[in-house]
Amino acid sequence: MRHLCYFILLALSIFQPLKSQNLDFNRTLRADFIFSGNVNKQDISIEELSSFNGWAGRRGHLDEVPMRGNGQLCLQDARTKKVLYRHSFSTLFQEWLTTEEAKKVNKAFQNVFLMPMPTDTALLSIELYDTHSKVASTFSMIIHPKDILIRSLDGLQTAPYKYLWKSGTSDNNIDVAIVAEGYTEAEKHSFYADAIIAMESLFSHEPFKSRKDCFNIVAVALPSQNSGISIPKQGLWKQTALSSHFDTFYSDRYLTTLNLRKLNDALQGIPYEHIIILANTDNYGGGGIYNSYTLTTAKHNAFRPVIVHEFGHSFGGLADEYYNDTQFSDTYNAATEPWEANITTHPKDSKWKDVRGAKMYEGAGYQAKNVYRGFENCRMKTNEHPEFCGVCQRALNQLIDFYTK
Structure with missing residues (x-):
């Protein structure tokens, strides 16, 4: 007793x-x-x-x-x-x-x-x-x-889906939904193949590689009426499930969707926290918005590095570390410390002073002056770099701990 x-x-x-x-x-x-x-x-x-x-x-x-x-x-x-x-x-x-x-x-x-x-x-x-x-x-x-x-919303029709990787229940794992955009019903198998590439690309990078068992990955084959993605600059408009398009804010490679209700409706009945949208196009581009979604081209030869970079935005809240895009040149003010973990405007009070190898490199957040990054190169700076820098890896590890511990 x-x-x-x-x-x-x-x-x-x-x-x-x-x-x-x-x-x-x-x-x-x-x-x-x-x-x-x-x-x-x-x-x-x-x-x-x-x-x-x-x-x-x-x-x-x-x-x-x-x-x-x-x-x-x-x-x-x-x-x-x-x-x-x-x-x-x-x-x-x-x-x-x-x-x-x-x-x-x-x-x-x-x-x-x-x-x-x-x-x-x-x-x-x-x-x-x-x-x-x-x-x-x-x-x-x-x-x-x-x-x-x-x-x-119980009973709302669920889009076709299948798990690509399942570590456990949603109670203690991070659920990522990979969603099709611009794939017709006949192209469903092509989407699943691209979704596997997307997952493998993420899991080939630290810290996702060593923290793989913290994630569940589900592929959602949301069908579109037309194959491909809208490119307004070319006068090309497609009827797709999420009406995504390039040229967001008149920036050629910025690929987004405004239809967040449709996106979330499509995921009913499927556990999800973070969303990756794969666009069926070989036109270069993408976008990632913190705690909203990643959207990236799946047929371009830079698909693998780009999806990892954009997931760094949407999942990790990481800032861009390049400084050659004048579209958002006023995003960061020198008097205000950015909330993103991988850039700073206060070089004398480094928030990555405890990261091995980190220094202070001027140029980040689209600005050549007054914004700094911790390493010379990183996946958040160039597609050619093979990994996240030490500052970004630490930030991503801390975030995974936040969601799972």
Whole structure:
């Protein structure tokens, strides 16, 4: 009897934290937002709340974020104001705000966020930060988990998928979904072959190589009406599942999608935290947005290095270390320390002074002056370099620990 009591108490001690956090880890709350405005004024609007079975996100460090990001979401108990869940992110909208176009017109962008379902009334808030790390826009609303207008997505048709690598359950592994874009139904097998190349490319680089057992990789064969990807500069528009295209912000190689609702709808019924989209084209390009998605060409001969680089953005929150792209030359201000782990504007107070071999090289974040990187070369600087530098590897390792420990 004494042993039975001990195991009962042990079980209660294990499950008690989950109860005290007022979260239901058997269900996900999804919040669809519209971020809109221009360089002078930004607005945040809720489009819809929905929910579905399961939770594939982290179970630990719920009230923390691993890095500041360009924005943060916070879910709090409405009565006690205790933080239940916090999430950091970046958005295409905020990138657009740094362009010339944002000085002339208003635009709106979709954004989708997932969180564990609260079991009681909760306060959901959003903050967006400007390039000086100051709060630029805020939003808050009360969420009642039994609200009859929270749409249930259970039973939504799931796209065809298969696991390429599975280390375990979502409870303690990082779930990455690789999604097809611009592949017709007849090209499904070509997509699966490309997805395997993408996975193998990631797992050939440290720290993903030695931390492979922390990940689950699922390939989602989302079918498109047309084969290929839209290239507006060439007058080429394709009917694809996610309507992605090159020439984002009039930058030739910037490949993105604005259809985040469609993207997340397509993944219902499949555990996912991080998203890689493979574009069926040999035109060079890609894009990676922290805690949103990676999108990269799958038929170009630089596919392997590019997908690793872009995943460094979307998963790792790493900054570009090259400095020859004038499109975003004002992204980093010399007076403001970047939140990204691999660049700095404060060379005398190095945040990588404990990394073996790291020095201070001027030129990073698209700027030749006043922004610094830790190594002469890195996968975040050039496609030709075979690995992440020591600074980036440390940052990625810390992030993997954050999600799994």
